[in-house]
Amino acid sequence: MNDMAHQGFELEPTKALSVEKVLWVRHWNEHLFSFAVTRPASFRFRSGEFVMLGLQVEGKPLLRAYSIASAAYAEELEFLSIKVPDGPLTSRLCNIKEGDQLYLGRKPTGTLVADALKPGSRLFLLSTGTGLAPFLSLVRDPDIYDCFGQVILVHSVRRVADLAYREELESQLADDPLVQDQALLQFHYVPTVTREPFRTSGRIGTLIEDGTMFQGVSGPAKLDPETDRVMLCGSMAMIRELAAQLEEWGFEEGSNAKPGDYVIERAFVD
Template sequence: MNMHARPPQLLPEHAAFQTCAVRWVRHWNEHLFSFAIERPASFRFRSGEFVMLGLEGEGKPLMRAYSIASPTWSDELEFLSIKVPDGPLTSRLQTIRAGDQLYLGKKPTGTLVADALLPGKRLFLLSTGTGLAPFLSIARDPDIYDAFGQIVIVHSTRRVSDLAYHDELTAQLAGDPLVADQALLQFHYIPTVTREPFRTTGRIGQLIEEGWLFHPPVSGERALNPETDRVMLCGSSEMIRDFSAMLERHGFDEGSNAKPGTFVVERAFVG
């Protein structure tokens, strides 16, 4: 036993939130980390949804919305987060360890779900930074592979080390027990880096304009087509704003749970 190891952080019970133990933490670099918590037996969510997560603050829980990165069938809830040195929550959250407790909201929600999209052939999941998180859940959902012929994740970061889950995605989710066989044929991963040398460089918009996004193994048209393509956007406010405008100029319309469309964004994270 390590006599210098600190005891797990335990939280007081709170009527509005559940307390869940941290299972594991993975630090990708000095700016980015992933972690997972135990999943309550009663917790249900749709791929792409987010939930409130947090720690005890000054007299009340300090909560923030986090997209769920784990698939709907998993017995744990996985998240991807940036590290903000002076952030009210993330400055503390980045120090959590296995065994610590976090507050978990009881009701997941969100608009970045397949229910908000019309049927289509190709599904493009365009993300920057930690906007990758909900797409990790969506790409491991067996129903997605039945609904679309191709699923394409595009992840843009500033640095190579910011490409979280790069190895797992490059391997086309080979270790996934439910979608590995389908992903081998239908799933494509396109990482791109904007500030360091890499095999693919440039912002996502540049890849679309130059047609690079539609090179093999992605098959079909060499441009986005609202008749057959569906798009999900998750990332910075600037990225969401610019891409939404671009998609609308090309005939796409934003969908919602009440009225499905040809593209969707998570409005909860857009300033």
Template sequence: MLTATNSLSVETVTRVHHWNEHLFTFAITRPASFRFRSGEFVMLGLPDGQRPLLRAYSIASPAYDEELEFLSIKVPDGPLTSRLQGIKVGDPMFLGRKPTGTLVADALLPGRRLYLLSTGTGLAPFLSLIRDPDIYDRFSQIVLVHSVRRVSDLAFHDTLQAQLAGDPLVQDQALLQFHYVPTVTREPFHTSHRIGTLVENGALFAPPVAGPRQFDPEHDRIMLCGSMAMIKEQAAALDALGFTEGSNAAPGHYVIERAFVG
């Protein structure tokens, strides 16, 4: 039996969905006192002998949801994920009481367009952000790019392709302001380039996205989440264009989650 502590509550798994043999989502109960900003992460875990085994997970659900949803890969020999992938509805789980992170709107300067560049499970924090009404008030366009290896790795594809139709709070704004750009690099798909290539060849800036054919530090704001290679490549390119990295203390033109990339 799991026991709550000053830093951890004990929650219950409410939903589990396996997208394929490498990727799954799950949801847990949300404490009435739990508050977070869209884009933040929190510690999750399971018992490991006398101590909990914890890892940081970005919250994928919107801030108003009654549950907390997460997106995870399956790592056969991963200390936590090897066990986490076997969870079932009703199972208990540790939840950290203090969410945090830099992939939040407050860490960005005001702008016109918000680009969310993700690979793999880096999609998770952006799933929360794009369902936040405040984002649509802050930016005139929100462009979500999700790069994966296989078509089955495109978690939430149908919902995103439908521009969040049916969302109780943002569906009307998303229809006009939200653009979804999925790309698959190792299987046939209508878009098959890596994020860096989409930026370099200008495909990322094609209509209906309105703007110049490259990132513009005056108007564009960018969030990066996913593979280390993509983040380092894009951060270096943005720095060369005159972008500055932002934080909660000093907002900038782009942000990454330092807790994940070191």
């Protein structure tokens, strides 16, 4: 381990970075984990945004962009990460423990926010793998249920064990005091597993084509740019494929400057 957080050294904040303490770590399986850090009193973000996060390696901050999984009102900042054995940051980050220190960027940003979408009646959050993270923030936000009559979260993974947060999402956020009443009526969770037996299998595109994604959801069993809004986060292949399909169906990509019918996180794609 070369990062200073594990060698007993205190990290020093900079103009762009604060130093935060790890509050807890949860390992979902051998290549997926969640953790939370302290939240600076001045730190503000919109549900769905990302921030730079990292460790000190060989005397310098090593940073990567991480979507914030916690609600915008939460007292702590929560993140979801994969473990990459030879990854410059994640190979170290996966070994963090409660009490360790991390660098946190002071300026969150991003395009996976409600402000980048036009008003609509249904919001579809389509994710693969750790692309779930920004949507965990969004579905915990009371404002999202005021903006959309239905919120449908689709999470596609390879194995059942990769369905992080499954119990919480299957309960329709029953333990969340701020959104539990709205989520019970408006929130739909659609997990799908592509490489193991599960009640729902197939990639997201398949679930759209065969109507599986719309089961239990009010309205037509298809995506309509007149009423539906879509957010995409996850693998590059999924984003490219579904974004192209949405464009064919008449959806227009939105941004903070010009709201549209669907959004992707441009910082991660470009």
